[in-house]
Amino acid sequence: MAQRKIALACSVCGSRNYTITASATRTQRLEVMKYCKYCGKHTLHRETR
Secondary structure, three states, X not given: OOEEEEEEEXXXXXXXXXXXXXXXXOOOOOEEEEEEOOOXXXXXXXXXX
16 A cells, blocks of 8 residues: 655644655545644644645
8 A cells, every 4th residue: 555745734824844644545635633833822734735
């Protein structure tokens, strides 16, 4: 099974703070609550393409 790198971007400021590896067969975008060092709080981070 193939793995690919995915960047997670903050939905508030748009900065790409995290990179993860995930399966290439997923169909939906990943959405996770993560800490953004630029906003200074936990915000929703979404998978970028």
